[in-house]
Amino acid sequence: MSRLSRYLPILDWGRRYDRGALSNDLIAAVIVTIMLIPQSLAYALLAGLPPEAGIYASIVPILLYSVFGTSRALAVGPVAVVSLMTAAAIGQVAEQGTMGYAAAALTLALLSGAMLLLMGVFRLGFLASFLSHPVIAGFITAAGILIAASQLRHILGIESDGHTLIEIVASLVSNLPETNLPTLIIGVTATAFLFWVRKGLKPLLRSLGLPARAADIATKAGPVLAVVVTTLAVWGLSLGDRGVAIVGAVPQSLPPLTLPAFSPDLLGALFLPALMISIIGFVESISVAQTLAAKKRQRIDPDQELIGLGAANVGAAFTGGYPVTGGFARSVVNFDAGAETPAAGAFTAAGLAIAAVALTPLVFFLPKATLAATIIVAVLSLVDFSILRKTWRYSRADFAAVAATILLTLALGVEAGVSAGVVLSLVLHLMKTSKPHVAEVGLVPGTHHFRNIHRHEVTTDPAIVTLRPDERLYFVNARFLENLILDRVARNKEIRHVVLMCAAINEIDFSALESLEALNERLKDADIGLHLSEVKGPVMDRLKATHFLEDLNGKVFLSQYDAWCALTEPRDTPRAAE
């Protein structure tokens, strides 16, 4: 693979494109396009944007991703969580329905795209790994609940707002008396139908003899059926006149050329939200891409993925869209429908462009309640509280991180929730390493092995304390070890030698080095030797570049057994060991 085709993966797969791949890609594109039309409208609604923004955000971004992205099956466009985060971010700087709101969505997409591109260029894809799995799972679950709750207003046909669960519920309850009955009937029926499609249709189709893959795809087309039926109902029964909110006029046009707003205030206000949207979007996208690639033994390059997603978002910013990423549902459908290359995405974009020009009048009577129903059914499948039970059983620290993420996302909104989850994961990790396990070890009789004196029958010497810290030594735990050793020595006046068994020490940073130097001085004052054993190669190389080993009031032993033999034999002052 040449250097250029690394940055332009299209050069790689495009060269080997043939008729077989073309027909597979075309079939997949038709299926995905049909599925994407209602989904794009729905997610635009969730983001608080006009419906066409969802369609536009699915056209140019897909094209750009197909040029720069590395996944063969990933379908890029609006997704539920990012749409919710977009609404939360823009809601703070502009009023929904205003020109400023749509312009801010463009700015958000541009900022997010620029950040993703920068992260890609500087190969910072690893930053996504700072989000732990439980935090992501908790966040997705809480975001799913928030999204479903926020869509209830469309099912009920009332006004409501809010970015936290309490705000949303309070707003819903206070407006409940204004519920519109026809809307409620459409909304509940559509929701029930879509749940049935998801749970009951596939087994039914299978029992009727349809192959598994066809049954799967038919199931995914359920929303299209709901859209068609409820649109016809609203049109036929003139439900629009009876208070049912409908999509209304959508411009018949290709994606327009748009210019994001650029005021410093706006950029400042959207900076952090854009960063979070970038990271969350990247994590979601890379998870989907890697899962699908693994099934076909293909490789995903995370840094190039950042560039692909960055280009897609920049594209969204200039063509009337809003932040996009690789979506789970649409990518799986694309994959299952047989997409072989990113060309399938390009064909999908073409299909959506045709829809944007030709089909938008057909959705005039589409009730918003149906779109809300498709969102609710889609996001509730993301809600999974089992992560709480699993982490509780496995590790309280992981449980704390996931519980905090869920509670804070629900109580304070998406940004606070995911930030808290990340910070808590890192702090809990640092706390764990700040008080590392330090085993006091002794010789297992008849062997050269040293084991924890509290777990095994071992030989010890009252004049020698051997400690094995099970952690890298760095600033967070440097003083802990120093204090632990000084306390241990202070408890027992017979001690003449302290041996640090360094087999599990993968690094000694500068703070820890200073701490060891201080420890050495303190032990020297007390006429106690400080020795090291089993120091790893890279750690030793660094120590040799300092004065520490020269000043050490003791020796460095290759093996702990050597240390034991040397220090027990002569029974002398520490100086003799030098």
Added chain:
Amino acid sequence: MSRLSRYLPILDWGRRYDRGALSNDLIAAVIVTIMLIPQSLAYALLAGLPPEAGIYASIVPILLYSVFGTSRALAVGPVAVVSLMTAAAIGQVAEQGTMGYAAAALTLALLSGAMLLLMGVFRLGFLASFLSHPVIAGFITAAGILIAASQLRHILGIESDGHTLIEIVASLVSNLPETNLPTLIIGVTATAFLFWVRKGLKPLLRSLGLPARAADIATKAGPVLAVVVTTLAVWGLSLGDRGVAIVGAVPQSLPPLTLPAFSPDLLGALFLPALMISIIGFVESISVAQTLAAKKRQRIDPDQELIGLGAANVGAAFTGGYPVTGGFARSVVNFDAGAETPAAGAFTAAGLAIAAVALTPLVFFLPKATLAATIIVAVLSLVDFSILRKTWRYSRADFAAVAATILLTLALGVEAGVSAGVVLSLVLHLMKTSKPHVAEVGLVPGTHHFRNIHRHEVTTDPAIVTLRPDERLYFVNARFLENLILDRVARNKEIRHVVLMCAAINEIDFSALESLEALNERLKDADIGLHLSEVKGPVMDRLKATHFLEDLNGKVFLSQYDAWCALTEPRDTPRAAE
């Protein structure tokens, strides 16, 4: 030691207080009081507060610390770095010289005191260890430069402001033409004299036969001499009329009872600065306390220190002071002068109270230039760029953290600098652990030992890959290891078994567990066995609580040698190893 005396250390040392300790403490108190009078005035000037605030901040806080603190020699009061941080924090919410400015200083002290108390109650003393030694060293150096630069205006007798080096220098340069010559002469002379006292006086006194300790203390009294001489000069030559800025009227009074301001806006604006002042102050104080305690083999309890410092700051808030902490210079003088118990601090407080009531008229003609000179000489001794050289040689990551801290503190101010240092230290640590060292190992012939195949002559088997990750497995590196193993396996089609040698794995968190589960599935699909060896006890206990071991497509071996024997002998499919 009873539970009560743990929280009230005074009950412990107070019970055993005798005449010998009393006389030692009294002598130390006299010496420290004399040194503290100019120092307190100077630091108040640095914080932008009226001079008496420095005196008040040295009285009640010392008394409270002597009741709650655990250090025998720590002297609590205004210190240079905290004074600078106070000026930076309050400068953002109020104008210097206004009532609001002084009231905000009280609020800052109260907030900081409350935070320290809370951290103490919740035993969060370990949080201070998140500041690495190089970051602290870099921060102190940069803060010293900022402080010295900010005091140049008093030496020149001009106006200037700014919280970053560029702002300060630009402001100085633009006002340079207004330099006041008499002020400049006093300032430069005082500075030169104080530098000479620090470098040249002690050797001189020693050569005149004075004992080392007495010479030390006389050296520390240098500022008092400078104060007396320059005050007399200003008074005698009426230099106040020639534009020399003087301290002026200081109220003759004991510390007044004051009430901090409490508006929500103010509390919000001061929250983060108060947190940083608390942490930086605590780190400075605990370092001094532990250094001094070590010399006498005494113990410091970090969590109780938080309570002592918290009480001192709350005291400062209600008695006209501003944030305080344990200072290096004053504590060392206290220690060298022979202080045996915190009673020395109480006597110092009494001495300062007498000074506040009786001596303040004497400082009317004291030139601010002299105070600035004492500050400059004191803080320049903190400036030490050798940390850059040392860390560069030892570890580039530590160097990056210290260099960023210094540059950002100078360029953006104290808060941005220290925040950047902390964040960078943590991120660099996470980056290091995100791509851990993973050794591929083989059997050292004739032994049961396994070593890195790239460093030693070892026996390997083409069907077996044994990898030893030298790091705890957690969310930051979970996917790295998964990808590394899949890449390794993909490179070589002969591989039938992957053995993870877990001797250096101190933890497997939930994310890493999920990663291992995914890895196991992927390897199972490829008909490759996944085995573990030398799993540590606590790690094994956790794994046993999950389904991982049941689903594992391979075995868990107690030792790597057992794994080797079992997997090389039968030469069979992985299933046979179960």
